[in-house]
Amino acid sequence: MTYLLHRSTRAKLDLGVSGKGIYIHLADGRRVIDASGGPAVACIGHGNARVADAMAEQAKKIAFMHNMFFTSEPAEALGELLVGEEPGGLCRVFLVSSGSEAMEACLKMALQYHTESGEPQRTHFISRWQGYHGNTFGALSASGHRARRSIYEPVLMQSFSHVSPCFPFHHKPDGQSDENYVATLAQELENEFARVGPNRVAAFVAETVVGASTGCVTAVPGYFKAIREVCDRHGALLILDEVMCGMGRTGRTHAWEYEGVSPDLQAVAKGMGGGYGSVGAMLISRKVIEALENGTGVFVHGHTYQAHPVAAAAALEVQRIIREEDLIGNVQKLSPVLTGMLADRFSQHPHVADIRGRGFFIALEFQQDRETKTSFAPERQFSDRLRRVGLENGIAIYPNGGTIDGARGDHVIIAPPFNVTAGEIEEIVSRLERSINKTVELVGAA
Numbered sequence: 001m002t003y004l005l006h007r008s009t010r011a012k013l014d015l016g017v018s019g020k021g022i023y024i025h026l027a028d029g030r031r032v033i034d035a036s037g038g039p040a041v042a043c044i045g046h047g048n049a050r051v052a053d054a055m056a057e058q059a060k061k062i063a064f065m066h067n068m069f070f071t072s073e074p075a076e077a078l079g080e081l082l083v084g085e086e087p088g089g090l091c092r093v094f095l096v097s098s099g100s101e102a103m104e105a106c107l108k109m110a111l112q113y114h115t116e117s118g119e120p121q122r123t124h125f126i127s128r129w130q131g132y133h134g135n136t137f138g139a140l141s142a143s144g145h146r147a148r149r150s151i152y153e154p155v156l157m158q159s160f161s162h163v164s165p166c167f168p169f170h171h172k173p174d175g176q177s178d179e180n181y182v183a184t185l186a187q188e189l190e191n192e193f194a195r196v197g198p199n200r201v202a203a204f205v206a207e208t209v210v211g212a213s214t215g216c217v218t219a220v221p222g223y224f225k226a227i228r229e230v231c232d233r234h235g236a237l238l239i240l241d242e243v244m245c246g247m248g249r250t251g252r253t254h255a256w257e258y259e260g261v262s263p264d265l266q267a268v269a270k271g272m273g274g275g276y277g278s279v280g281a282m283l284i285s286r287k288v289i290e291a292l293e294n295g296t297g298v299f300v301h302g303h304t305y306q307a308h309p310v311a312a313a314a315a316l317e318v319q320r321i322i323r324e325e326d327l328i329g330n331v332q333k334l335s336p337v338l339t340g341m342l343a344d345r346f347s348q349h350p351h352v353a354d355i356r357g358r359g360f361f362i363a364l365e366f367q368q369d370r371e372t373k374t375s376f377a378p379e380r381q382f383s384d385r386l387r388r389v390g391l392e393n394g395i396a397i398y399p400n401g402g403t404i405d406g407a408r409g410d411h412v413i414i415a416p417p418f419n420v421t422a423g424e425i426e427e428i429v430s431r432l433e434r435s436i437n438k439t440v441e442l443v444g445a446a
C-alpha cells in the first residue's frame with residue numbers, strides 16, 4: 001500500500017534505503033549496481049559524506065531565504081565556479097531546481113532578449129524531433145519525444161516547430177558523406193526559418209548529445225557549426241540543452257566543447273548536483289546578459305526555490321569534488337575501457353545494432369535483425385523488460401523505447417559515476433550482458 005502516485009499506479013517499486021559508490025542498497029538486503037545514475041544523474045556515486053556534510057552545514061546555518069531579498073554564500077560560490085572563467089562566453093547563472101525549469105528559463109530568456117533588443121515579434125522556436133527538453137508545457141512543446149507529448153499534443157504550443165534530428169545511424173542514407181548530410185540538415189533548418197517568416201524565430205533548441213529519446217546520439221562533425229551559422233544569419237539564438245549530457249559526462253565539462261561552437265543560452269542540471277540536491281541552471285552568454293542589463297534589467301520569471309541555499313551547497317560540493325579529484329580526467333581515461341569492453345561483448349551480438357556515445361554517456365541500440373535494421377515490435381516492450389530483468393540481475397540501467405522515430409526501436413544508456421573503477425566497469429558489463437541475453441530469450445528473438 002502506498003499513498004504516493006508513482007510513475008504508474010501498477011508499479012511495484014523496490015524500497016531503496018541507502019547507497020555507497022555505484023551501489024544502491026535495498027530494504028530486502030539486495031545491492032543493485034546503479035550503472036546509469038538513473039538518467040545520468042549520480043556523477044560522483046552515492047553516499048558521499050563530504051556532500052552530505054556540506055548540505056547539513058548549510059541547512060543548520062539557514063536552509064531557505066527568499067531570493068527576492070537575499071542571496072547565499074554557496075549560491076554565489078557556485079555561480080563563480082560555473083562561469084567565473086566565462087566558458088564559451090557564458091558569464092551569468094540562473095539557478096533553478098530541475099532540468100525542465102532550466103529549459104523554461106532558457107526559452108523565456110530568449111524571448112526577453114529579443115524584446116529587450118527591440119524585436120518582440122521573435123516568438124517562434126525551432127527544435128528537433130526525437131529531442132527531449134522536459135515535461136513542463138514550454139519544455140515539452142520544444143521536445144520532439146512523441147510518447148511524452150502524446151496526450152498533451154492538442155495543448156502544446158503552436159509557436160514551436162520541429163526539424164529532423166542529426167541521427168546518422170538511422171537517417172543518413174548509405175553512401176552519403178557527413179558533409180552532405182550536414183548540408184541537407186542545414187538546408188532543412190534554413191527552409192524552416194523561411195516558412196516561419198523573416199525575423200520571427202527567437203531560438204533554435206537542441207540537445208548537444210541527444211539522451212533519453214534516441215540514446216547518446218552525437219552529431220556528425222560540422223553539424224553544430226552549420227546550425228550556428230544558420231541561426232546567426234537569421235538573428236536567432238542557439239539554446240543548447242545539456243541537462244543530461246553536460247557537466248563532464250562526455251569527458252569535457254560542456255559537450256559543446258567537442259563541436260567548436262558555444263551556445264547563447266545553456267541548460268544544465270542532472271550532473272551539476274549529482275542527485276544530492278534538486279538543482280539545475282541556465283547559463284547565460286555575455287551577449288544576452290548585456291541586452292538585459294542595457295534594457296529593463298528585470299528577468300520576467302522566477303521560482304520560490306530558485307538558488308536554494310541547500311541545493312546550491314550540494315552542487316557546489318559535487319563540483320568541487322569533480323575538480324579536486326580530476327574526475328573528468330577519469331572519464332577520459334576510463335571511457336575507452338568501458339567502450340572497449342562493450343565492443344568485446346556486443347559488437348558481434350546478433351541483437352545489438354549499435355554502440356555509441358561519448359565519455360561515460362554510452363548507449364546500446366537493440367534490433368531484432370541487425371542486417372535489415374529491423375527493430376523489435378513495440379508490443380514486445382524490449383526496453384522495459386530489460387529494465388526489469390536488469391534489476392533481477394542486480395543492475396539498474398536506463399532503457400527507453402521509440403529510439404528510431406518515437407514508436408519503434410529500443411536502447412539502453414550506461415552512464416556510470418565519473419569515479420567508477422575499471423573493475424566496477426567489468427562487473428557492470430557482465431551484469432548487462434546477462435540481462436540482455438535473458439531479455440532476448442524472454443521476448444523471443446524470432
Ligand SMILES: Cc1ncc(COP(=O)(O)O)c(C=O)c1O
Nearest residue numbers: 098099100132133134211243244
Ligand atoms: C536533455 C534533457 N532536458 C531536460 C530534461 C528535464 O529535466 P528534469 O526531469 O530535471 O525536469 C531532461 C530529463 O531527462 C533531459 O534529459
